[in-house]
Amino acid sequence: MRARRRAMAQGLRRCGLRVIALAVAALLMLAGGEMTAAGEEKPDPRSEIGGLQSKFVDVNGVQARYYEAxxxxxxxxxxxxxxxxxxxxxxxxxxxxxxxxxxxxxxxxRLASGMSGNPLKDDDYTYQGDVDFIYGFIQTLNLGPVHLVGHSAGGAIALYLAIEHPEAAKTLTILAMGPENPSPAPENKTRLDLSKCPDQSQYEGLQCRVAMLAWLPTTFDEEYWNADKFMATLPKSKEARAKLNAGAGRSFDFPAFKQKMLEKVREEGALQMPVLLVAGKNDVLDWGLNDEKAKLRGEMGLFEIIAAKNTKVQMIVITNGGHFMYREHPDEFNAYLTTFIDTWEKYPAAPAQGNFPKPPTNSSAPPRREIQPQTQPGVIPGRPQIGRQGM
Structure with missing residues (x-):
């Protein structure tokens, strides 16, 4: 009888320990637990730089890491x-x-980047998945219309988000050459030479590529690279790269998606908010292989597409800057961006193209008389005459 009671007591203790363990696990999930594919749930100083502190929010089942200031x-x-x-x-x-x-x-x-979680579905390893994630982030935090700023591939995401959800974008700023731009050179051959980099499916290859895009030796420092490597070598990051290498999101037809989006802008005038393009004069992604100097054909091409139906477009080129010109010249960039936004805050938006107001007329003024040029025999009006004074 005593032996039976002891066995029952041991069973209850084991059961109690399991319950306690499950309760502790649940509390960890709520208060901050281990990194999973869904994303980190608490700040990790190894991922932070520049005195910034991470925050996390659930975006449709996926943790999003962000900085707020x-x-x-x-x-x-x-x-x-x-x-x-x-x-x-x-x-x-x-x-x-x-x-x-x-x-x-x-x-x-972004989705599956840094400390943010991976997509819940393999089909979301696409630009559309990225757009939905950022839009969900804006909605979750109830930010309302925001000033969107996107760099490189992030510029493409910002552009597509502004096209699909124009009510969410107060202004749009696109930094550097990105996948949304027209080709910078024949067959897209640029000064970026990846032959010296490891395989791009591995972090070392991706790090090498980023380093080659920097224009100044001060673009990135040791603190940046340490945090970058820590995040890129987390299990969830390795899992995401493995999924991409295995074909996740491959059914997404990006060229067709890009063409559809740009046609909405060029033909339908889908973007009517103020738009700022910022280029680095020495961006090797927009520098044709055979060009002596960067011609910025990709950036200018995107400018022409947006400006076809939007008069509120500006472009700034920062000299001695590359693909990361905003890191290389932060104070200068911040001033340009702030001035651009403040300009459209203070002044009314320009009229849509084709509807420019005509200059006011003064009815009391006498009618304007056209002055006909005086001619001499053998002299054609408007054509310069060789040997005459002033030529």
């Missing part, structure tokens, strides 16, 4: 790079503090 009108910054390994919100570390003096800044890790 400042007050005022909301600004959402979207980093570029390939998925799961070559860029995160850390790339804006030199800009956030300065911009936060005027704006409420949110710099977010």
């Amino acid at each position: 400042g007050a005022g009108e909301p600004m959402v910054m979207i980093h570029g790079g390939f998925t799961a390994g070559s860029s995160t919100a850390n790339v804006f570390s030199r800009n956030i503090e300065g911009l936060a003096k005027r704006f409420h800044v949110f710099a977010v890790d």
Whole structure:
């Protein structure tokens, strides 16, 4: 009888331990647990740089890591790079503090990048999945219309988001050459030479590519690379790269998607918010292989497409800057961006193209008389005459 009681007591203790363990696990999930494919659930100092502190929010079942600073009108910054390994919100570390003096800044890790979680479905390893994730982030935090700022591939995401959800974008700023731009050179051959880099399916290859895009030796420092490697070598990052290498999202027809989006802009005037394009004069992604100097054909091509139906487009070229010109010249970039946004805050938007107001007429003024040029025999009006004074 005593033996039976002891056995029952041991069973109850084991059961109690299991319950306690499950309860602790549940609390960890709520308060901050281990990294999973769904994303980190608590800040990790190894992923942070520049004194920034991470925050996390659930976006439709996936954790999103972001930095938040400042007050005022909301600004959402979207980093570029390939998925799961070559860029995160850390790339804006030199800009956030300065911009936060005027704006409420949110710099977010894209889907499957940095400390944000991986897609719940393999079909979301696409630009459309990225767009939906950022739009969900804006909705989840109830930010309302925001100033969208996207770099490189993040610029493509910002562009497509503004096309699909124009009510969410107060202004749009696209930084550097990206996949949304027309080709910078025949067969897309540029000065970027990846032959010296490891396989691009591995982090070392992606890191090598990013380093080659930097124009100045100060573009990235040791703190940046340490945090970048930490995040890129997490299990969830390796899982995302493995899925991409295995074909996740491959059914998504990006060329057709890109063409459809640009046609909406060019033909339908889908973008009517103020748009700023910022280029680095020495961006090797927009520098044709056989060009002595960067011609920025891709950036100018996108400018022409957007400006076809939108008169509120501006472009700034920063000299001595490359693909990461905003990191290389942060104060200068922040000033340009703030001035651009403030301009459209203070002045009425330009009229749509084709509807420019005519200059006012003064009915009391006498009618304008056309002056006909005086001619001499053998002299054709309007044609310069060789040997005459002033020529």
